[in-house]
Structures are given as structure tokens and as C-alpha cells.
Amino acid sequence: MTSQGQSLNSTLNDNCQVNFRETLLSINSCLGDQDVERLKFLCRDSITSKNLEKCGSALDIFEYLLAEECMTEEDPFFLAELLYTIKQKVLLRHLRYTKEQVENWLPVRRKVSLFRNLLYDLSEDISSENLKSMIFLLRESIPKVQMTSLSFLAYLEKQEKIAEDNLTLLEDLCKKVVPNLMRKIDKYKREKASQVGAPPVAKETESLHQGEKELFCRSDINQLLGALPQVSWQEEHAQSNGDRATPVSVEMLGSSVDTLTSETSTKETAVYRMNRKHRGYCVVVNNHSFTSLSKRRGTNKDAECLRRVFQWLGFSVNIYVNVTKGRLEEVLQYFQTHPGHADGDCFVFCVLTHGKFGAVYSSDGSLIPIRQIMSHFTAQKCPALAHKPKLFFIQACQGEEIQPSVSIEADAVNPEHVPPSLQDSVPVEADFLLGLATVPGYVSFRHVEEGSWYIQSLYNHLKDLVPRQEDILSILTAVNDDVSRQADKHGTKKQMPQPAFTLRKKVVFPVPQEELLL
Numbered sequence: 038m039t040s041q042g043q044s045l046n047s048t049l050n051d052n053c054q055v056n057f058r059e060t061l062l063s064i065n066s067c068l069g070d071q072d073v074e075r076l077k078f079l080c081r082d083s084i085t086s087k088n089l090e091k092c093g094s095a096l097d098i099f100e101y102l103l104a105e106e107c108m109t110e111e112d113p114f115f116l117a118e119l120l121y122t123i124k125q126k127v128l129l130r131h132l133r134y135t136k137e138q139v140e141n142w143l144p145v146r147r148k149v150s151l152f153r154n155l156l157y158d159l160s161e162d163i164s165s166e167n168l169k170s171m172i173f174l175l176r177e178s179i180p181k182v183q184m185t186s187l188s189f190l191a192y193l194e195k196q197e198k199i200a201e202d203n204l205t206l207l208e209d210l211c212k213k214v215v216p217n218l219m220r221k222i223d224k225y226k227r228e229k230a231s232q233v234g235a236p237p238v239a240k241e242t243e244s245l246h247q248g249e250k251e252l253f254c255r256s257d258i259n260q261l262l263g264a265l266p267q268v269s270w271q272e273e274h275a276q277s278n279g280d281r282a283t284p285v286s287v288e289m290l291g292s293s294v295d296t297l298t299s300e301t302s303t304k305e306t307a308v309y310r311m312n313r314k315h316r317g318y319c320v321v322v323n324n325h326s327f328t329s330l331s332k333r334r335g336t337n338k339d340a341e342c343l344r345r346v347f348q349w350l351g352f353s354v355n356i357y358v359n360v361t362k363g364r365l366e367e368v369l370q371y372f373q374t375h376p377g378h379a380d381g382d383c384f385v386f387c388v389l390t391h392g393k394f395g396a397v398y399s400s401d402g403s404l405i406p407i408r409q410i411m412s413h414f415t416a417q418k419c420p421a422l423a424h425k426p427k428l429f430f431i432q433a434c435q436g437e438e439i440q441p442s443v444s445i446e447a448d449a450v451n452p453e454h455v456p457p458s459l460q461d462s463v464p465v466e467a468d469f470l471l472g473l474a475t476v477p478g479y480v481s482f483r484h485v486e487e488g489s490w491y492i493q494s495l496y497n498h499l500k501d502l503v504p505r506q507e508d509i510l511s512i513l514t515a516v517n518d519d520v521s522r523q524a525d526k527h528g529t530k531k532q533m534p535q536p537a538f539t540l541r542k543k544v545v546f547p548v549p550q551e552e553l554l555l
Contacts, residue, residue, distance in 0.1 A: 057110035060131050064120070065095040067128055073098070075123045078187045079149050079157060082361055082401060083107050083115075085328070086195070105326045106337070107148070107359060114139075115148050122149065122157065145355065145371050150363040152201040155225040156194070159211075159218055160186040170214045201229075201363065229363075231370065307542040308508075309426050310382060316351030316546075317381030317425075319343070320372060322360050324390035329402045336389045339432060339492040343387050346499050349553045350546050352385060353377075362403035365410075373413040378421035383544070384414060385428045389492070392433030407431060407471065415466055423468075426544045428509065430472045432489050470538040472513055494519045500553045509544040510536070 068076075076098050077089050084092075084101045092098050099116070102108050108115045117134045120126065121143075126136045149157075163171070163186040172179050172189065179192070193199045199207045204222060211218040323340040325333050344354045357368055378384065388410070391398040396406045407429070416423035474491035494516045502512045513536045 057113075061096065061099045061116075064116075064128050064131050065099070068095045068125065072123055072125065074185065074187055075157070076119055078160075078191060079119055079122060079153060081191070081194075082150055082153060082328075083148065083359070105359070107326075112358075114142065114146050118143065118147060118149060122154070145368070146357070147367065148359075148364065150201070150361055151225060151229055151367070152363065155221060156190045157187070158221055159207075160190055162218055162221075163189075163215065167215050171210050174210065174213065308545050309540075309542045311545065311547050313382050314380035315353065315377070315382075317353070317383040317385070318372060318375065318377065319347040319352035319354045319385040319387070320368065321354065321356045321387045322365065322368070322389065323356055323358050324360060324398070324400045326359050327391065327398065327400050327402060330391050330398060333389070333391065335489065336432075339389050339489055342492060342496040343430075346496050346553065347385060349549050349551070350499070350503065351549065352383075359400040361401040362399040362405065365399055365405060369410065369413045373419050376421070378419065378425075381421075381425070383426045383428065384422050385430070386410070386414075387430045387432075389432045389489075392431070397431065397433050411469060411471065426468055426470065426509075426540060426542075428470045428472070428544070430492075430495065432474045432492050467539050467541045470509065470536065470540055470544070472516075472536045490520050491516070503546050504548050506545055506548065509546075510538070510540070 073092070073095050076095060077084075077092055080089065080098060080102070083105060084098070088101050089098075092101070099108075102115065113132045114134075117129055117132050117139050120128050120132075121136065121139045126139075129136060129139060168184065168186050168189060172184065178196075178198075179189075184192070190199070193206065204226075208219065208222055211222065321340050321343050323336055325336050340356055340358075344356060348354050357364070360368065372384075372386075388397050388407075390400075393404070395408070396404045397410075398404055411427070411429055413419065414422055414427050472495070474489065495513075498512050498515045498519065502515060507515075517536075
């Protein structure tokens with residue numbers, strides 16, 4: 038692009054940002070002190086407590102939401118959700134939303150957690166007299182300052198007296214003071230329980246932190262022996278302290294997929310059907326900011342590339358930004374039961390985040406096993422996707438920079454611990470593929486402006502090889518070769534992606550009629 042073109046684009050971008058800020062200014066002028074308090078409470082999972090304390094107006098809150106990329110001019114839905122929740126629906130017009138549009142989008146795009154919504158709903162029904170009674174019951178543990186129902190609940194949460202999975206005190210207070218509020222708490226429990234399609238994460242997560250046992254049951258892995266061709270990988274990543282790493286060999290389990298024995302040795306392997314009403318859904322979880330881990334600069338470039346290439350391939354793409362553990366469960370549950378799968382050819386799920394030990398981090402710091410994510414889409418739990426290819430791509434990072442250069446950051450699992458095999462993460466049934474940015478136990482890399490090596494290579498090879506009618510495993514082999522040849526500016530840090538799969542047929546995407554433009 039010429040300097041003149043760059044200058045024009047810069048001017049246009051600046052003008053758009055100014056216009057959006059003018060919109061935010063108009064919204065701010067319509068909000069009062071109570072509205073600001075409500076917004077601060079609803080944003081407790083998105084903005085740090087320290088920064089929230091500094092917020093004296095809605096503009097301050099908007100500034101932090103922009104900085105954390107919780108909302109942008111292109112996607113202001115989070116603000117629309119907030120305004121809808123605090124019953125300022127008339128202000129939605131500033132964001133070009135209607136009340137009905139927000140209501141339709143909330144089930145899949147909600148960023149405010151179920152727990153946060155519960156507390157907010159309860160606060161709306163706690164009168165001043167009710168609040169006095171509650172404070173009276175807890176007087177010894179409550180500071181003698183003036184409180185609103187919101188600040189009261191926020192204090193209990195800050196003191197860890199109530200939490201997403203600990204409502205004992207809250208239930209006790211409601212039973213004694215406002216019994217009719219128990220209906221809201223019971224509803225919350227039902228909704229939360231309905232989201233959990235796999236065993237609780239707590240014990241698995243605990244074992245991950247302690248390093249006492251493997252993430253997955255060995256009996257599960259034994260069923261997958263023989264599922265994959267034996268591949269020798271070389272990994273030459275740097276350790277987390279920045280030292281040059283010694284190459285190691287990581288062995289993928291097995292020798293061949295049972296269902297591909299005689300058939301795959303014949304002239305041509307069968308191909309998955311790709312001619313239903315629509316290609317399917319592609320979900321992208323893009324975690325940029327975390328409550329306790331470093332920001333993942335460059336990840337938005339990856340998310341945009343995934344959106345473009347999978348839309349080009351015919352998928353309906355849904356992107357979720359800075360996803361908490363609770364929100365991830367909502368998204369998984371929604372797509373697990375999505376009626377649209379019946380008419381779709383395929384399903385794609387991408388995760389861009391920090392991670393380790395065959396697991397990924399939510400934006401609020403919970404470690405979620407990859408296997409748990411994938412298990413939502415087995416034939417038993419998601420019958421509409423039975424016999425259809427389910428593709429998962431994980432760009433997982435540890436969250437600690439191992440390279441001081443301003444250009445390259447580490448994006449991987451912890452190399453100081455012995456990891457489980459990648460195959461452990463794949464459900465024990467056919468039609469799954471898991472593409473991980475790196476061999477478990479070693480770092481992958483992400484350019485802070487241009488995105489990660491793995492996702493950018495996947496994007497480019499899908500764009501180049503789908504028109505040649507290459508199947509997905511051939512494309513991933515090309516991605517492996519491309520990424521393995523890349524290195525940091527010193528030439529000391531390298532990366533090798535690793536796929537694992539139980540596909541029974543070839544995945545060949547139909548060639549799009551239009552060219553994917555850069």
C-alpha cells in the first residue's frame with residue numbers, strides 16, 4: 038500500500054473511532070449515578086476491581102471496556118447487553134440495536150455470567166428494609182458503612198462469602214428475609230446444572246496444578262492405541278526461562294484406525310458428505326485479556342483470519358471474546374443442542390488462549406481440559422453431528438513470555454512438566470480431529486501484530502490448498518512443514534504442530550466459487 042493509501046486508511050479509522058466515542062458520550066449523558074453503579078457491578082468479571090474503583094462515570098467504564106477489547110465499534114454488543122440488563126433499552130438505538138435483536142442474541146453472545154445476572158436480579162428485588170434485615174443478621178462481619186443492595190452483594194462476593202458454586206449464605210439470608218427470592222436461586226441452579234455436559238472440572242484442574250496424576254484416564258487411552266499412525270516429531274522450543282531447548286521426540290499413539298484398515302489401503306478413501314443445506318458452524322473462542330494472566334497480543338489477527346477463511350468455506354462463524362469458564366459452558370451447551378447441526382456437513386471449534394497439560398485457560402483463570410470441550414459433541418451428546426467430521430483447532434499458550442523480543446511471544450503449555458499425549462484429548466469415537474499448535478509440553482509462538490505461526494499457516498494453507506481439493510490431513514501436513522521451518526529472529530526457537538484424529542474418511546471442502554481476497 039502506498040503512503041498516501043495508508044494515510045487515507047489511518048484518517049478513516051480515526052474518524053470511525055471519533056464517531057463511536059461520540060456515540061458513547063451520548064449514552065453517558067443519559068445515565069445517572071445508579072446506572073453507573075449497576076454497570077460497575079455487571080462489569081466485575083471484565084474489569085479489575087482496582088480499575089472499577091477508579092470509575093466515577095460511565096465514560097470511565099467505557100474506556101476500560103475499549104482498552105480490554107470487550108467492545109469495539111464493529112462489535113458493541115457487550116454494551117448493548119449491559120444497557121438491556123439495566124433496563125436502559127431506549128439507549129440501544131445509539132448502537133443500532135433493537136430490544137428484540139438483543140433478546141435474540143443473548144443466549145449465544147451473553148458475556149455477563151449467570152452468577153452475575155443472578156446477583157443483579159436479586160439486588161433489584163431486595164428493598165431497603167430487606168437490606169437492613171440482611172445487614173443486621175451479618176452485622177459482625179459487615180462494615181458499618183452505607184450500602185446498597187448491589188454493594189452489599191459485591192462485598193459478600195469480595196469477601197468470598199458467596200461464589201458461583203457457594204450460595205449457602207445467600208440462600209440462608211433469602212430464606213429468612215425474602216423467601217420468594219429462592220425461586221431465582223433455584224432457577225439459577227437449574228440453568229447452571231443444565232450447562233454441565235461433562236464431569237466437574239475441579240478435581241481435574243486441581244491435579245493439573247499439583248502435577249500429581251495424568252489429566253485423563255489411561256483406560257481411555259488404551260482404547261485409542263492403534264488409532265494413529267506412529268509419527269516421530271522433533272521439538273526445538275525454548276524453555277520458559279528463555280534458554281535454548283534440546284530437541285526431544287514425541288510419539289503419537291498407535292498404528293492405524295480400526296475403521297480405516299482395508300479401506301485406506303485401497304486406491305481411494307471415502308470422503309465425508311459436503312452437500313447438505315449448509316456447511317455448518319464454526320465457533321471461535323478468542324481470549325485476549327485475562328484476570329490473572331498476560332494479554333495475548335496478536336490474537337485478534339488470528340480470530341479475524343479464522344472468521345474470513347471459514348466464512349469463505351461456507352461456515353456460519355461465531356466469535357466469542359474473553360470467555361469465562363461459565364460463559365464457555367454456556368456456549369458449549371448452546372452448540373451441543375443446536376438444531377442447525379441436522380442440516381450441516383461439519384462442525385469446527387477453535388480456541389485461542391493460554392493453556393497447558395492438554396487443557397486451556399478461560400479468561401477468568403480456570404483450566405478446562407480439551408477433552409471436556411470436545412466431549413460435548415460426541416454422538417451420544419450431540420446426535421445431530423453423528424457420522425460428521427468435528428474439527429478442533431487449539432492455539433494454546435502458557436501466558437509467560439519466554440522471548441524478550443517485541444515481535445515474538447510464547448504461546449504454549451508448560452515445558453517444565455511431562456504432559457499427557459495429545460491423543461488423550463480426543464474422544465474415544467470416530468469423526469474427530471484435534472489440531473494443536475504444538476507438541477504438548479512445549480511452547481508455540483505468536484507474533485504480537487501478525488498473529489500466531491500456527492493459525493496464520495492454517496489460514497494460508499486452507500486458502501491455497503482447498504481450491505486444489507486437498508483433504509484436511511494433507512493441509513495439516515503442509516502446515517506442520519511450514520511451521521517447523523519458521524524460527525524467531527535469532528533462529529533458536531522453533532515449533533512443531535501436532536494433529537490427532539479418529540476420522541473415518543477424508544475431509545475435502547468444496548471449492549468456494551469466489552476467491553478469498555487478502
